[in-house]
Amino acid sequence: MSSSSEIYSVAIIGGGPVGLCASILLSVRGKSHVLFERRPCTSIHPKACGINQRTTEIFRKLGIDETVYAVSGPPEVTGRTAWYTSLGPEGKEIASRYAWGAGPYAEEFSRYSPRKYVVLPQIRLEPILKQRAQELNPEALKYRAEVTDVRGSEADNYAVLQVRFDGKESEEDVRARFVICADGGRSFTDKLGVRWLGEKDIYNMVTAHFRSPLSKSHSDPRNFITWFSHPDLGGSMQTGFLYQIGPWPAGPEVEEEWVLVCMSGATHSERLDKEAAVKRIRDTLRLPDLPIEMLSLSPWNVNAIYAKRYRATKRVFLAGDAAYRIPPWGALGMNTGVQDVANLIWKLDLALQDEAKYGALLDSYDTERKPIGERVGRTSLHNLRSHSLVMDAALGMSADKTPAENWAALNAYFDGEGAASRHDGQLTENGELATEFYYPSTIPGHHVPHAWLRKAGEPEAHTIAVVDLIPLRQMLLLARRRGVGWEQLESALVHVEIAGEAGDVDWVDVDGKWARQCGVGEEGAVLVRPDGIVLVAWRGGWNDDFKDVAKWGRVLERVMYLAP
Structure with missing residues (x-):
């Protein structure tokens, strides 16, 4: 067994969409890393197809959104x-x-x-992601490289991966500060001793x-x-x-x-x-x-299961199908995985700069993403049963009935009989699903609402979305007007922009949509994380608590999990 003296910032296990997005997100932040994929190439099966709007927002950050649109x-x-x-x-x-x-x-x-929202099967998405990852870091991607084990004690400042390259019998040791396990849930979740919860083999x-x-x-x-x-x-x-x-x-x-x-x-x-x-x-x-x-x-x-914890060890994090197995009804699996690493990478970026300071922030990955993995699993399972079993029930068909009985029920549907009882039941079932509707909000924990802004002083055609203002490494504090005091809070962790309908602002609220959705008054502001989430601890207006900049520092400590 050979070993390299190099210590990577991050090692990624798995070269599917989740692993490749993690690689690109690390590269755009200038972080050294390596990705191991046991297969010789990208996927040969269609797999995931639906790419939702939150994911295409991330693709914009990766620099591939237009390429994806062109072939979707x-x-x-x-x-x-x-x-x-x-x-x-x-x-x-x-x-x-x-x-x-x-x-x-x-x-x-x-x-x-x-x-x-676009439709593009995984067999055509993965090559786009792979090409972009190689453009940014040609040496990072290692195909025909199977990780067989990950080890490291709580006291170690790195993890050790055992890797078998090109099918060789011998293995090499590779060291990394942190590991993202995105291997599709094939083995490492179990090897790391993380228990699965939920419904299996449905x-x-x-x-x-x-x-x-x-x-x-x-x-x-x-x-x-x-x-x-x-x-x-x-x-x-x-x-x-x-x-x-x-x-x-x-x-x-x-x-x-x-x-x-x-x-x-x-x-x-x-x-x-x-x-x-x-x-x-x-x-x-x-x-x-x-x-x-x-x-x-x-x-x-069909499984609807999720890992009991997403931070498997001090240095190993689970993402995508390594953290959950989601039924594909609703196209939530790959999208949730891409959004997992969007949540994780900016936190790893900070921890790699100062682990003593930001180590507690890494625990928030489990706190924030595990409930989402569990929820989308339940939603996808509900979608499965709604798309098939609820429709069958509305028609009066089932696998327990004979073909003759099923035909009788179907003929009654086409003849218009039974519509009142069957269709009203289906509509009642659908009417109770809050997941059918999206409610834009800046309540902490929500994704920042979409609105179009125009750079002050530039032509009306030059617009930009609110999400495009979010920096890679800093929080975005979006205030409604200048002169209140928000500008003095600009720091290494916070970038301040002023977006209003008129007057002395950085960005003009094109159609007043931001004013209607931001949820704060004219002297207020909204704080947004690098992954587009309105911060859990705070949103609001300028008041005595924030006129003391030292108090603002304590607010940041809370939202960055640096203080209770």
Whole structure:
């Protein structure tokens, strides 16, 4: 076993989207690091597809947002979800709706972020992230490098990783001040002795990735996701759902790629092979002659579990699927992981400068991110049951009924019978979900609301979003007007900007939206962290507590977890 004398600031285990984003966030801050990925290249399975607005805001910071937009799915084919019996001659549409900021929701989504919700499968996102990571630090990414162990006592000022390069039998020791475990939850969470909580092995599923000229057979190719609820197959989960994944931009020479996800069988041993998967796709769609080129087949289990702690040891942090396994309904898994490292990296940056001072700040990663991982797991599981089981219940179908009983229920739906009892129940269920709506707020702990600002004295066309003002290393204190006293609080940790509707300001509130959403009066200000979160401890107006700058220092100590 060999060992290097170099001590990296951070070692990242895993080269998926979460690990690659961590690498880029460290590089833009000038921090030495290394990333180990056991695979020889980026992912070969489509995996995550939906990229939400908070994540595209982070992509802006990474310098890849425009590249992602250029190859993501256009709204006209990625903005709707629908339920069908099948796509065959006898197939019928059960219901359909716009989603993900498309159609009538476009204006609403634009009110809450300067960035767009986009659809781009992981197989095409990861190369973009990899290229950007290598541009910033060509030596950081190590593929065909499998980390087999991480060790280090509480007293050590670094962790030691055992790494096997290029499949060699021998291992090398690599040292790092801190370790981010983003290995997809394959092993290290268990190896580090961190217990999993939540629901496990809920369904056995399979994902089939294939090429097919399927848009020619789809009655509404605007639908990104098409659920199938066929009476013969017992409803939605058994029948499965279909979605298109480009490549985009589309063209006459571009071969369409699709994904079908369905239950693979009643037990772990009942896995579909490629031949059986092709038959399953044709049977589900009721298109027996559909040309299919199977690209990959990936079995997996639906889990809604999360790690008991995200700071596994003094020097090892869990992120992404190493910290939770989230059902993919709602596209929350990868997005939550990217937002994990956005939360963690700025804290590591400070701790690497002065660990004695900022060590307690690192504990806040667990405090802040663990409840989110647990919550999105429950939300995703609810989405699964709502998209499939609630729809089945509304139709009167289930896997426990015979095909004849399911057909009778479905025919009643299409004949208009039972609508009052079934549809009212579904609407009542949906009406109780607060997760359907976003309420912009500057209450501490919320993401800073979106508003457009214009640099004072510049043309009206030159606008910038509030989130784009947030520095990498400093808090942003956004005051509404000058002369109150906020400017004297400018420091190494706080950058002050003045944003108001008129007068002596740094930034002009273009349409008054910031004034309506900021939640403070004209003499007030909002303090925002580098990851876009309004600080937990404080927001408010200038008063006697802040006229004493020493007291302001104590406020910062509280919000940085440096004092109780």
